[in-house]
Amino acid sequence: MKVLGISAGREVSNSEILLKAALKAVEGEGHEVAFARLHDYDIKACTGCEVCTWLGRSGKPMRCKYNWDEDDFYSLMKEVDDADGLILAAPAYHLLPPGILGVLVNRLHGFGYSASQANKRQGDPKLRRPVATIAVAGSDWNSLQSPVLNFYGTELICSQMNLVDQLAVTGTPALGIVALKQEHIDRAALLGKRVASQLGDSGPVEYLGDKPEACPICHSDLLVLRDGRLKCAICDVAGDPVIGEDGTIEKVKWDGGIEVSRFSMFGGITHDKAMGDSVKKAKMGYQFTEEDKQKIKEARETWGAYLEPLKPNRDVHN
Template sequence: MTTQALTTDANTTGAGAARVLGLSCGQPRGSAEILLKEALQAAAAAGADVQLVRLEELRIPSGPDPSEPDDAWWFWERLVECAGLIVSTPIISRSVTGRLKLLGDRLLGPNADAAIIEQLLEVRRAGHEPTVPFRLDERVLRPRVAGFLAVGGALTSQWRALALPLLHTLTFSMSTAVVDQALFGGAGTPRSIVLDADALTRAKLLGERVAGQLGRGLDDAEYLGDAGLCPMCHLDVVVLRGTDVECATCGARGRLAGADGAVSWTDLTTSVIGMADRQAHSVEIQETAARHAGQRAEIERRASAYDAFDPVVRPAADEPVSTRS
């Protein structure tokens, strides 16, 4: 599959209508995959068709890597065809795995944004072409729910604070409704999550919750996970500017309402989870591109001043990796 425009009917039903896709982002058969299998078994018991993809088995070229083989678009096909997504990742340096970030950068963002796709369709229905012709795959608009599992070895919260916020970058662009999310600690040696019966039970519950809402979208799915501070992403990671509060995960805004740290959420339309902010961002992208088109010669003239400054160092093609520093 290439990145040309796709116009598959967003309302088409088929094998993926009751499918839950599981993405395992850790070692094969490791703790993250064990939790994922617990969730997928529960989803299957609830009647879902389940599939498991191991991120470690996908070839995802980056930088100077050869462009082929490339499994990113193979995964894209499974993503847009599924009705439910469960992602399970180890927690690495307080965050998620690097390969998961790479996969998200390759496939998601503007090219998978439901708001942008709706705008592109509207522009083309009017007989025009957008200034920035993002990939157009109408299957993105299908209703889809998701659940997140993240597991690490640490017992304290500061070592896992960024895992769930970054997992949300995999779902907000496609308007996938996150219905449950869970963090686990204490699994610091291989496969040791099996010692935590509560964690296995919690993963099973997440699978049941995802399977129970297949066919629902952002507007009608129900969040069933642990309540967090933010009413949109249900997480607790915030940016404070005086008494102004911004959710660092999704962008919802509010103000500190009292000495006890309570937040009064004053503007949920700024959350990237909803469509309003992404629709405004879509317009902003097109307007910026149109403005820059008329300044292209000046942009190139100014940028060319930096071309001659080239203190780049790089490894020789035949230099052994072990000798590079």
């Protein structure tokens, strides 16, 4: 079995060091490993053209408008597709993983991947592949980092939130400083062993992290308040707080697990219906009347003529 590690951090710095410690542990369990630095790959940003979406809706193979030789997207995704498990490591930039990860994930529809598409691939053994994440931050300004990183990792491997473990390390602001903290190296190695333990099994992927956190699916503590109920911001599963005698929240009583989340068949059907209803309301595609088309054409011409966009100026400092 093969595990791929992707680092979105600096070369041989904290994210990469911890990732390699995890991969070395996987290798020690008798599995093959591979490693990629995301910054080595030139990946164009999604433009929202919807070529991939319309191809999928027409029953044709999904692909991006960019051909395979126009950037490095397909090169990296071929490595992801060939892997049996994934470990994703990244630093925190402004509370979040680096934007380059978002650029990669935004292109996934062009490869026929993403958890939202997994519902249409029931029975595919690739949906079971395990994922783990390593989040590195200089301080505690990392509240959005692990939840988003976990989502990105499972989207990348199209696994419906098959998270095995997550490691969040803070207090590492300097290049390679994690090398001075053996406990973090050891914990990353444990993460690697946990991923290795979940490879190739036909049963459900088991979460082996230190604590379950709040959400029973993605194990995030990032919750939002919607219609008087708590919801996981990532999985959309709902629940109600259980208040202890001291007035604090002891836990959340959830409606269920993966079967009621946005990553389930139920969630996929709900998403598709919502999108379909939006299409009907917006009169998209063939439902446009000639009057609709003319009105949109005139509006685009009017708004297009208002304000010319700024142009890049690389001589700004000269």
